[in-house]
Amino acid sequence: MPVRAPRLCSCGNRVPSGGRCPCEVKRTSERKARFDKTRPNSSRRGYTGAWEKARKAFLLRHRRCAFCGDHADLVDHKIPHRGDQSLFWDRDNWQPLCTPCHSGAKQRQERRQPHEVKQ
Template structure:
């Protein structure tokens, strides 16, 4: 197996590394981030997460595209950083598979200025995935198709 070329961190004094992130910067970031419990993912969250995944076991985005994929993540529709008051509100939680959850989170972090720690975001996640809710009370309702006059079916 070929070796990866060493990469260099932008922070002065950090050694060369292989992989995705500088190990020294990762240590600092992990310390600043805090534990899962300190970020609001405690026993109450774990119970709500299990209830949401048991009630809706398929990924909501994949199901909207006609794919059957098991949901493994419980995602806050309104991100916890922006709406901590909705942390344990079931209507603010949607079940997603890991790839869909990563895409939503990456889209949110891109909107916030890369990394998600420097700026406040505006509203919910707009990642381009099908059916992204931006308010926790949004229901999945589909309107009948319109004809060219703007009227629904007769």
């Protein structure tokens, strides 16, 4: 099976096929750090003690992941609330998910959906 040739990074390093140059990794982590500084903390986003209590009660009633049927350990918002507290607390918008489905399938699904612009 043919293997792709290494590529040259903009910094001049030779990078194997499918790999990332250390300078690219550094730029990515710096970009993410800049974003994290602008993002409100979890309690400002609504994840308070009241959320923990409601989440725990929801998971006691809904024990299986909505995607794969495995043990659920997270409550996910079907429609991302993006700060909208009425959507955040709407229990019809909640679904139980396991960590792998929330971190994988659900994140891919959200990236495919265009962001709504509030007016």
